[in-house]
Amino acid sequence: MDDAVADLSQDRPRLGRSSTAERVADILRDRISEGFFRPGQRLSEESISEALGVSRNTLREAFRLLSHERLLDHRLNRGVFVRLPSAADVIDLYRVRRVLEGAAVRRTPPERALALIKETVLDAERAAAQNDWQGVGTANIRFHQALVSMNESPRIDEAMRQLLAELRLVFHVMENPRALHEPFVDRNRILLGLIESGPPEKAAAYLDDYLDHAERLLVHAYGPNR
Amino acid sequence: MDDAVADLSQDRPRLGRSSTAERVADILRDRISEGFFRPGQRLSEESISEALGVSRNTLREAFRLLSHERLLDHRLNRGVFVRLPSAADVIDLYRVRRVLEGAAVRRTPPERALALIKETVLDAERAAAQNDWQGVGTANIRFHQALVSMNESPRIDEAMRQLLAELRLVFHVMENPRALHEPFVDRNRILLGLIESGPPEKAAAYLDDYLDHAERLLVHAYGPNR
DNA sequence: ACGTAAGGATCGTTGAACAATTCGACAAGA
DNA sequence: TCTTGTCGAATTGTTCAACGATCCTTACGT
Numbered sequence: 001m002d003d004a005v006a007d008l009s010q011d012r013p014r015l016g017r018s019s020t021a022e023r024v025a026d027i028l029r030d031r032i033s034e035g036f037f038r039p040g041q042r043l044s045e046e047s048i049s050e051a052l053g054v055s056r057n058t059l060r061e062a063f064r065l066l067s068h069e070r071l072l073d074h075r076l077n078r079g080v081f082v083r084l085p086s087a088a089d090v091i092d093l094y095r096v097r098r099v100l101e102g103a104a105v106r107r108t109p110p111e112r113a114l115a116l117i118k119e120t121v122l123d124a125e126r127a128a129a130q131n132d133w134q135g136v137g138t139a140n141i142r143f144h145q146a147l148v149s150m151n152e153s154p155r156i157d158e159a160m161r162q163l164l165a166e167l168r169l170v171f172h173v174m175e176n177p178r179a180l181h182e183p184f185v186d187r188n189r190i191l192l193g194l195i196e197s198g199p200p201e202k203a204a205a206y207l208d209d210y211l212d213h214a215e216r217l218l219v220h221a222y223g224p225n226r
Numbered sequence: 227m228d229d230a231v232a233d234l235s236q237d238r239p240r241l242g243r244s245s246t247a248e249r250v251a252d253i254l255r256d257r258i259s260e261g262f263f264r265p266g267q268r269l270s271e272e273s274i275s276e277a278l279g280v281s282r283n284t285l286r287e288a289f290r291l292l293s294h295e296r297l298l299d300h301r302l303n304r305g306v307f308v309r310l311p312s313a314a315d316v317i318d319l320y321r322v323r324r325v326l327e328g329a330a331v332r333r334t335p336p337e338r339a340l341a342l343i344k345e346t347v348l349d350a351e352r353a354a355a356q357n358d359w360q361g362v363g364t365a366n367i368r369f370h371q372a373l374v375s376m377n378e379s380p381r382i383d384e385a386m387r388q389l390l391a392e393l394r395l396v397f398h399v400m401e402n403p404r405a406l407h408e409p410f411v412d413r414n415r416i417l418l419g420l421i422e423s424g425p426p427e428k429a430a431a432y433l434d435d436y437l438d439h440a441e442r443l444l445v446h447a448y449g450p451n452r
Numbered sequence: 453a454c455g456t457a458a459g460g461a462t463c464g465t466t467g468a469a470c471a472a473t474t475c476g477a478c479a480a481g482a
Numbered sequence: 483t484c485t486t487g488t489c490g491a492a493t494t495g496t497t498c499a500a501c502g503a504t505c506c507t508t509a510c511g512t
Binding site: 079 | 492493494495
């Protein structure tokens, strides 16, 4: 009986949830990540609060939340804009990735995480076979989220979630999703192999090259915009 | 003339700063980190908004900011409380530290960061000589902030700032600051030496031991509380 | 010991109001 | 033509008062 009660405590976080502001933030976050709101676009308090049927004050609380996640850019007296990351941002994002993902592949992978990673590799391959490059991008993101989960740290998972959401903004600025994601379908498979069997150093080295490649791709296509 | 104008654009970030909510958040952040508000304490919207002379709505925006930094705990319909980290939180915080600081010491230290680190080592030694253990704690925190700055990533700096603010909450729960900080005055000096001269792997190994030590100290003294 | 009910305190959310700020347009001047 | 000053509309920043919803405590009854 005590066991059952102990299991229950895992559902505890779901209890606290709710609050209009958070639900509004969830909606906006989804809209942003799916590209409905474009990077650089201004979000009007009046029109959105009216469309969602919540008061301006509540909407502002939601805006605050998303600003803190770096998805929105809050400029004083000018309103909030969907964040438009600069080239410097891209470079910094990859610096963080090298740290978080590098630490991950150096650990002995927990079974749980390994299964997750395999799954996302398959997802990417399936999507690629159907020329669904948007889907490949999504699977890619989940692949790296799974990678980082090897660190077994809730805080790192959360940080990675935010980072990838921010990176998705970068993707939305670029056209030609195929060139952006195709090279990494194979690389994911290879990296998985190195994690499973190879020595950690080998996987780490390959990962560094992987990230260099991805960063170069982005920054190159990003140069003109700033 | 154009050159002068270009230089000016560096001051641009300073323009955006302000907004009552952010200033309120700054005040509360300081109060929390100095221990004026104790972990677990409830912060009443009414009394604080009255004391600070701002409206409840504005105060709530500030609360949101600090909740996102994990300094406050926002429980629906019950109000906000100064966060009281659990033992599991402490363990996770140290997992993150191992990743961020470990990556830092493996890099070739930039001159700028090295100077900062030296400074904080001296600060800690000076404070220890005067039996100012609060001061040692502060210097210690700045030492690790400086360590992490070797990563040369604004986002990692920011993450570390938050992490250390959260860790300060843990310190405030414990009595006997001396036992908590004294051992690390010497260890800081040694780690600095290894970073300057030793091979990175040596510094990394010592750092792991350092963090194990610190974590054990905290978790041990923390066990009873939960 | 346990379930229920009542009451008070506090939070969640709203709507309206006004001041502060931005931005574009247009006119005046060099 | 280019710059500068001024005005007004639009939007944000902040406050205030109000009401329903939720939680906590206390008291009561079984």
